[in-house]
Amino acid sequence: MKIEERASTHVYRQRQMFTKEELEARERLCVHEQPAYCNAACPLKLDAKAMTAAIAAGDFDRALALYERITPFPHLLAEGCEAPCEQSCKLWALGEGISIRALERAALTWGTKSRGKSFLRKKPTAVGIFGGDLLTLFLAGELVKKRYSVHIYCSQPDAQALVEACVPEASPSAKAATAKALADMDAEFSWNADPVLAYSREERQLKAASFAVAQALFPDLAVEEVLMVSRPHNLITGKTRGVLDAAFGAKKAALSIDRMAQKLDPANTRGEEGAVETRLYTSLEGIAPSERIPVSDKASAMAEAKRCIQCHCEECIRGCAYLQHYQKFPRILTREIYNNVSIIMGDHMMNKPINACALCGQCGVLCPNGYDMGEVCRIARENMVFTGKMPLAPHEFALMDMLFSNQEAFLARPQPGFNRCRYVFFPGCQAAAIAPATVRAAYLDLCTRLPGGVALMLGCCGAICHWAGRYELHSQTKAFLKEALAQLGDPIIIAGCPTCKKELADLPGVTVLGVWEILERLGLPQTRRPDPRPVALHDACGARGDGETQASIRRIAQALGCQVADTPYSGDQAPCCGYGGLTQYTNREVARKMTDKCLERSDLPYLSYCMACRDRFAREGRESMHLLELVYGTSADHCPDISAKRYNRLGLKQQLLKELWKEDTQTVDLGFTIAYTPEAEALMDDRMILKSDVIQVFEHLRQTGEAICDGETGLYITRARQGNVTFWVKYRETDAGYQVISAYSHRMKVVNRQ
């Protein structure tokens, strides 16, 4: 098994991450950008959500601008609209929906119209409008907005009379405001005209390019209602029912006129018109029912608007520190990752987000449509590995650590006295690294109490290379484990870690149980250390979708006397501690935010059943316990550094070999000692430099004598290249060897060019 650095930044292969169809199918699952229910219901496409937000903020001018955008005669509409937006308000499910019409009227009352002039040039196309009804009235307004040259012929003597004829039922103030708006319009009016006569004259002379007629003038014309067009003469007309229908009819008619003005069939490529279906999801959790507030002044309008919950879906981002960090929703993130993976040359800005996801699957559970961003990131990683665009640097330490687990620290033995065993205990690499005494106690207990023999396998399940997208290494690791299991006689695996359980279950023909299931079957051992305190139980992301494991853990915790407190986002919704997906290695800032996200759920001590979770919580200063520590009355190491985590794994292997299999491990005597200042140890942990790296640097020094002395500090400095990294060590000489003062590394190779 070898881990290789990408060869070049100039040469790579190409492969698409998804087909276009797959990409679109995934993107469709994210409903974040779907319209709010009120907006979707409006055939005129009023952004009621934004208008309400503006009023809630006291910005009546903006609210008015949003409202006026949809209609030339807002006073008529605000009064006569049937308001399908109000009926579709999500708040009806709890109490009363928002009074959107009252807010529209509030915008008209307290908003000031902006004096901005239209930037559109007046179109030379002339449109003749003959006779007054609601449709032709609204159409005239729509066309003037679109800057057509509009000529209105009607029998009425003036604007007021025309409005009166079109909407006799409207209030005097709405009529007055509409008449004023009409009179102020940039249009030509022929008052006191005979519209039928005017039409026949105009049509003969063909002065206007389009004609619209009041329905009463030619009541028998057949009209295509989608277009508001009567064929074959392409005459705009139609019967409408009420103010909203007329306003919508006018929009359809105006679009038909646009198309005809371009000599196109009005029926083709019209785009999306009218009300739409929305696929939005909005959770009402935590929202109190409320009633409508009568709007009588600015303050009450603002209060009513503030009841609006501004419907949107953010189920995934609310639970996930990663999505919060990048401030992007899965649809956008997927598109950007897809593009990032597709580009050939240049900067790959999304590499960091691709490698920062914990791949934990929480979003897939939280999303009403199951959008799993982790799956997208993992596919992207595999794609980058395949195409040669994946840098090794972010994952190298973790991958080398996995090789350490499965080579130097690997152990697979049948229980002493058995040739073949019924079971094999697989505690997981992090358990051996963080809590070797607990692993030892668990193994001895299982050997004593389980019939049929229990083999031991110390190693890594392959999750690390799976997460890193190193698919070749992953299949090699699976084959390696499969072979090691075969040599033990293919026993039933007892996994100590839920992620191992999940990974190992993928091996062909294996049976995997969690150690918790065995403990429930056997009963808790005498060594147990009951802890009758309230604790916050943190579910491992490896156990997502594994309700049986989650339930089993709770029963054991209860048997230990723990009072398990409920936390938000537990069970299948649990967030990742920051170790998953290798985030801990690739992006410490995001990993830390993930840990904080886990810990913000409760102030209690945390009880977990994954050793990585246990360790990360302890590092953040929280009292943290692994279930097995309570079961066996042992304690994990307190925040071991990266070298101690290796030493623990190797030490456990050597200890058990000696204790159970009576084998002594040859320890190599270096022939010199290395001491570390506490500062150097902390710094090395931070810089991911292992003590074994430092040993190799000194061995190189002793072979070559290559070092320099810094006259200013009196320190010696030496270095050695190991694999893809050059390690530098600053040291002092001691009687028996060296004292390390500092260490650092770089990946670039440096050569002399004298």
Added chain:
Amino acid sequence: MADKNYYTIDPEGKLTCLKCRCKLQKGKAKFLYLDNGFPVELPVCPQCGFVYVPEELALGKVLAVEKALEDK
């Protein structure tokens, strides 16, 4: 890293090669990474050719260039 003078060599004679017992001098070196090369000037032993990469350089400019190249 086209700029060769990003690292100012410390006062003459501060660094000594332990093997050759002579002072390091400003010399020509080259950084190589992922099929890219950058000429630089660094303290070099005139006899054995030991090239010194100071800590602040490794953790500063070198790291920044590494990261930029990794995402190319």
